[in-house]
Amino acid sequence: MTGKDLSMAIGSVSDKHLLDAEEAPRRSNIGYLFASAAAVLAIGISLFTVIRLVKKPHGSDPSVYAPTTEPTQQTAEPLNETPVITSLPTQTPEATALPTEAATEIPTEPVNTQQATALPTEMPSPTPVPTEKPTEEPTPKATGTPHATQKATQTPKATGTPKPTPAPTAVPTQQPTPTPTVAVPTDEPLFDEFSSEDEFRTRIRQGGEVYDSILYYYKPKHAPHGAELDTITVGNSGIGFDYSGKDGEFSFLWLWNTDPDDYIAKLLPYVNAEQHGRYFAYHSDNGALCIVWGQDGAAFLAAVPAGTSWDEIEYFCSAKLVTVN
């Protein structure tokens, strides 16, 4: 067989493969976007964690940093009591030599065990939607459009057509009572602003019209600690959230499709993801491990320190979202 023979054989591949090949760059670029967003998130969270470690006097609250040795025994506990399950780097001796001012500052802040994890597990009580959101001339860097057509060479923050941020409408004065129809065996309902997941999905698909609701729903759950949500961009395949705070800027992409599990499964091979059960993980450039999983029609993203075991990941992700049948 010659190279020409093989080439002629390649010339006879099915239309399906050729059409698929034409789609591949677009898909790949989505994957890159997703990875970029995850990397940005992971970097931000890692930075935040390191800052917390440095600020925290050694030994003041060992439970905050101690790795959980038996994570599975704690899955039934309420989320707000969930101990941190991820192993963080060993504290440096320098931490004990911190100025005393630092040590005295810490107790003034409420010690939140969630802060040491990659993502906050606690769902704070709903906060009012900021009414002073910028309504004109959004800066391009603040808007990451999770569209499939973005070039992979672009970072989510630097690209995407800046979408004018609609002025938030008045915050609904009456919040619907959280009455999830899906079985949620924890204190934290998955879709607390809506009566059901379907309603949430239906409304979220309406795009900008549910702006406030999305913000309301996501800010407490996914924003890095202390970060303010700058903009939300609703695209065809997901929502981009851009935050800024004292620890820097963060982006978070929430992608959906008719079948998010399928979507994730197709997407993650492009970022060299490793699959374990329903979770997919890949290492970001800074060493953090990004975890993505789909559940009940949604896709979720988390980040944990590199070296976290799959058991810990299982526990970590279950603690966040539950409804594991």
Add this chain to the structure above:
Amino acid sequence: MDDSKLIELFFKRNEDAIRLTHEKYGGYCFAVANNILANREDAEECVNDAYLAVWNSIPPQRPKVFRLFLARITRNLSLNRYEKRAAKKRGGEAELALEELAECVKDSVSIESEVMAKELAEAVDGFLDTISRRDRGIFLYRYFYYESAEAIAKRFGSDPEKIYSILFRTRAKLRKHLEKEGYFNDR
């Protein structure tokens, strides 16, 4: 014009079919030919030959995806023309890509009949089912459309080195697949 209407014109033996095909897909076909031949004149001639071949093929054929049907014919005609060129006039991406493919099937059995060629095509098609969409896309942009690694890297937002690396791994997988299919002599 819609492709189905174009195909209908071919079926009605209406010569406008070729003009309209050229208007719609002339640039696309030229790109396919020029990737292989790297010569404007040769590529244009190949595209014209392709229109004639399409005219002779439809009817009876009724392609499902007219654009790909055109691409296939243009590509194969271009490869034939490339092969007929004097060796010194070859070069370009086609030469590199064909060398890569030749290396991939080194020491394989010879393809001596239409039936074997068809079976080989099926084996390659089956192989493409086994690799990821991204790798498949990169593979086909290289060996179907004969694009350069630089052009593919641009499409995929990657860098050429990474594309070469993916192509290398994919060729190795293809060789293994063909080994399993019996295309290599037992050693």
